[in-house]
Amino acid sequence: MNFRFHRIAFVGVLAAAFLTAGFKARAENGRFEIIREMFPLTITNSGSYLLTEDIDFSNSPFAYDGITISASDVHLDLNGHYLMGSIGNTDDGIAIDPVRNVTVENGFIHGWGGDGIDAGYDTATATGCVFRKIQTSYNYRDGLRAGRSAYVENCFALRNGLELEDLGHETGTGILIGQSSLARRCVSVENWGHGIASRSSGEISDCIVYRNQHDGYHTGQGMLIRGSVAYGQRLNGDGLEVDGGSVVVDCVAVSNNDDGMKTRTYGRSVFVNCSSISNSSDGINARVNGVLVAECTATRNKDDGLAIDSRSLIVNNLCVGNGFISGDGGGINIKENAGDRCRIDSNHLAGNREGLRIVGAGASQNIVMRNSAVGNSVNDYNYSVNNDVAPIRSSVSTADPWDNFSF
Amino acid sequence: MKQTCRLTLPLMVLCLAASASFASDGRTEISQDMIPYQIDNAGSYVVTENLSAGASQNGITVNADNVTIDLNGFSIYGITNSFNGIVSTSSRINVTVINGSVRDCGDDGIDLSTAVNCLVKNVRASNNGAAGIQLGDASTVIECTAIGNGSSTNHNGITTAGGSVVSACVTRDNTGDGIEVGNASTISSCVARENHGHGIEAGDAAMVTGCNARDNDSHGIVVGSGCHVTDSVGYSNDDGFHVRGVGSNISRCTAFGNLLYGIRAGSGNSVIHSTAYDNQVGNIHVGSECYVFYNNCVSTNSSSGGIVVDGTDSRLENNHLLRGAFGFDVNGTDNFIVKNTAAECTTEYDIVGGNQTGLVVNTPAGAGAWDNFNF
Numbered sequence: 001m002n003f004r005f006h007r008i009a010f011v012g013v014l015a016a017a018f019l020t021a022g023f024k025a026r027a028e029n030g031r032f033e034i035i036r037e038m039f040p041l042t043i044t045n046s047g048s049y050l051l052t053e054d055i056d057f058s059n060s061p062f063a064y065d066g067i068t069i070s071a072s073d074v075h076l077d078l079n080g081h082y083l084m085g086s087i088g089n090t091d092d093g094i095a096i097d098p099v100r101n102v103t104v105e106n107g108f109i110h111g112w113g114g115d116g117i118d119a120g121y122d123t124a125t126a127t128g129c130v131f132r133k134i135q136t137s138y139n140y141r142d143g144l145r146a147g148r149s150a151y152v153e154n155c156f157a158l159r160n161g162l163e164l165e166d167l168g169h170e171t172g173t174g175i176l177i178g179q180s181s182l183a184r185r186c187v188s189v190e191n192w193g194h195g196i197a198s199r200s201s202g203e204i205s206d207c208i209v210y211r212n213q214h215d216g217y218h219t220g221q222g223m224l225i226r227g228s229v230a231y232g233q234r235l236n237g238d239g240l241e242v243d244g245g246s247v248v249v250d251c252v253a254v255s256n257n258d259d260g261m262k263t264r265t266y267g268r269s270v271f272v273n274c275s276s277i278s279n280s281s282d283g284i285n286a287r288v289n290g291v292l293v294a295e296c297t298a299t300r301n302k303d304d305g306l307a308i309d310s311r312s313l314i315v316n317n318l319c320v321g322n323g324f325i326s327g328d329g330g331g332i333n334i335k336e337n338a339g340d341r342c343r344i345d346s347n348h349l350a351g352n353r354e355g356l357r358i359v360g361a362g363a364s365q366n367i368v369m370r371n372s373a374v375g376n377s378v379n380d381y382n383y384s385v386n387n388d389v390a391p392i393r394s395s396v397s398t399a400d401p402w403d404n405f406s407f
Numbered sequence: 408m409k410q411t412c413r414l415t416l417p418l419m420v421l422c423l424a425a426s427a428s429f430a431s432d433g434r435t436e437i438s439q440d441m442i443p444y445q446i447d448n449a450g451s452y453v454v455t456e457n458l459s460a461g462a463s464q465n466g467i468t469v470n471a472d473n474v475t476i477d478l479n480g481f482s483i484y485g486i487t488n489s490f491n492g493i494v495s496t497s498s499r500i501n502v503t504v505i506n507g508s509v510r511d512c513g514d515d516g517i518d519l520s521t522a523v524n525c526l527v528k529n530v531r532a533s534n535n536g537a538a539g540i541q542l543g544d545a546s547t548v549i550e551c552t553a554i555g556n557g558s559s560t561n562h563n564g565i566t567t568a569g570g571s572v573v574s575a576c577v578t579r580d581n582t583g584d585g586i587e588v589g590n591a592s593t594i595s596s597c598v599a600r601e602n603h604g605h606g607i608e609a610g611d612a613a614m615v616t617g618c619n620a621r622d623n624d625s626h627g628i629v630v631g632s633g634c635h636v637t638d639s640v641g642y643s644n645d646d647g648f649h650v651r652g653v654g655s656n657i658s659r660c661t662a663f664g665n666l667l668y669g670i671r672a673g674s675g676n677s678v679i680h681s682t683a684y685d686n687q688v689g690n691i692h693v694g695s696e697c698y699v700f701y702n703n704c705v706s707t708n709s710s711s712g713g714i715v716v717d718g719t720d721s722r723l724e725n726n727h728l729l730r731g732a733f734g735f736d737v738n739g740t741d742n743f744i745v746k747n748t749a750a751e752c753t754t755e756y757d758i759v760g761g762n763q764t765g766l767v768v769n770t771p772a773g774a775g776a777w778d779n780f781n782f
Binding site for chain 1: 433449450451472473475477500501503523524544545547569570571572590591592593595611612613614616632633634635637653654655656658675676677679695696697698700719720721722724741743745763764765766775776777
């Protein structure tokens with residue numbers, strides 16, 4: 001009884017001291033120190049803040065955001081500590097208001113009823129925030145929502161949104177970056193939504209998305225995605241899906257439950273030096289206008305290796321063993337009725353259901369040259385008459401420079 | 408009031424005494440007298456001195472999620488019959504180990520294979536009886552070394568399961584692979600030398616970039632299906648680069664002085680913009696359905712040569728092959744061989760019938776568009 005009374009009194013005095021003194025407790029380096037008694041904490045002044053201990057509300061009711069940042073120019077160092085919430089409310093581990101230039105780094109955000117960190121994604125977002133070495137896991141909604149013009153580096157998202165009912169593809173996403181943001185060296189694993197989602201005009205590089213429920217990467221227009229891996233996305237998940245005008249280079253997509261890679265709507269995207277293997281639909285689905293696919297490999301995808309629409313350049317690709325499930329698949333397949341004016345040049349098509357397939361009623365005026373096709377099951381080349389297909393030779397010895405080959 | 412003060416003071420002293428195992432920064436301190444030590448609560452832990460694990464003991468057992476262990480520059484070391492330096496129990500998540508050494512343990516240096524999302528950074532794992540560092544899914548190993556691990560065969564320096572990142576690590580003289588990762592992992596800027604298995608071994612959908620594998624007893628860099636290997640070097644291994652699966656791409660790599668092939672690509676893969684030279688059996692070997700273009704091969708070995716094709720249906724284009732016993736040694740059929748250049752070989756184009764081979768001519772003057780060259 002006495003012990004309990006005095007413990008409460010002792011903690012209360014401490015709390016009162018901190019509350020009245022605000023952030024007067026400073027580390028040697030001048031940063032404001034944060035302790036458990038300050039929670040729920042709202043940071044209203046710019047400055048540098050340091051979390052000094054693990055914060056664990058997992059076994060106690062705590063119906064607040066853990067830390068709310070409502071000032072610009074705040075640097076919050078979690079100092080390797082954990083910020084653990086409790087499922088059962090809708091609060092975030094760290095909520096960042098629509099301010100500017102907030103940095104959060106070096107910590108773990110785990111088990112919150114809302115998002116791990118929420119700096120916004122679409123409207124009313126924070127701007128110019130930096131997130132480094134942040135790990136989010138088992139949060140009820142998204143792992144990290146980084147706001148717009150954000151820089152996200154070495155962050156990790158695991159099993160956010162897990163076991164939720166499906167609230168939409170972007171709920172339960174590991175990492176979301178708003179327009180004109182960068183995500184580098186991040187890993188997103190087994191989240192209920194997408195692995196990494198982005199709005200337009202940013203960059204995702206050297207990242208891994210692994211066994212997420214929806215798309216591995218799901219982005220808006222004008223993105224650069226480089227050196228990244230997408231493996232084993234589950235429920236109708238493409239490995240990588242970008243909107244138009246994006247560049248995808250040096251990426252791999254393997255064993256995803258929909259397309260390996262896909263560009264949608266606007267077209268004009270670029271895929272260079274990518275590999276797309278053993279996906280449940282197309283290897284690269286570029287069934288929109290004006291796409292460049294070069295030096296890519298598409299192998300053993302259930303539908304087409306490369307599915308193409310109009311005004312695209314398809315050059316120096318290797319397509320092997322595609323198209324055996326759909327019944328109309330091929331190594332390269334210009335599927336759409338209006339698939340016209342593509343250049344199909346110097347590709348090697350081996351062991352597909354059909355090598356090159358251009359049979360849509362409106363698929364015309366495609367120019368096909370210098371390709372080699374061998375060992376495809378149904379046809380090496382299957383095309384309608386309104387296309388410009390260079391002669392298909394079975395011997396190279398008398399071939400002209402632009403001839404195709406079938407042998 | 409007086410009584411309250413008399414009670415409060417001893418309680419405050421008790422509080423201070425109870426926190427004696429906490430560092431000033433709030434982390435729990437681990438010292439030798441606590442070994443073997445089991446972590447049962449989430450939190451941050453710091454080692455305050457070298458720790459020794461005795462016979463049949465683990466050094467530190469992680470029995471909780473969300474744990475950070477800072478070795479603080481100290482070592483965990485074992486004796487012959489000790490177990491692991493650091494080990495996790497059952498399914499754990501978010502375990503971090505940083506800044507120190509694990510050595511001479513009877514089993515693994517660090518075994519967090521039951522944990523996902525581990526981070527091991529700036530750790531030296533050496534002379535442990537089994538693996539150096541072994542982690543579960545979605546883990547990161549960065550700026551670590553693993554040297555001389557494995558008292559018997561097949562113990563790797565660094566092992567991670569799928570979805571992992573290994574970067575800026577050095578492995579050497581381990582009895583298994585230097586580095587082995589599961590599917591969908593990336594390995595970058597790593598060195599693997601003199602390991603008794605492969606230098607680097609990856610599953611499917613791996614990205615290997617900027618790595619160097621030398622003098623390993625088996626292959627230098629081995630990958631599965633759907634992998635990219637770029638900007639890497641394989642020197643003096645069995646094969647420099649070895650692809651086990653399909654749909655992989657080796658580009659901008661150099662393989663030289665390997666005992667078998669420089670690049671052995673298997674079937675359904677691409678080899679692009681790479682250099683292979685002085686590999687003892689052949690510089691590049693492919694099976695079926697490969698695309699091989701813009702590679703440069705040189706061989707000074709009189710029994711070796713440029714590109715060996717033992718399968719069918721590949722396209723070989725714009726390669727440059729110099730010296731050795733052969734430029735092309737094509738044993739399968741239905742391959743498409745055009746626009747290559749070869750010179751100074753005993754036989755530049757040793758190609759069996761049944762392939763589509765551009766004419767072999769000596770000069771570009773008057774040559775056809777698909778011709779190969781012997782000059």
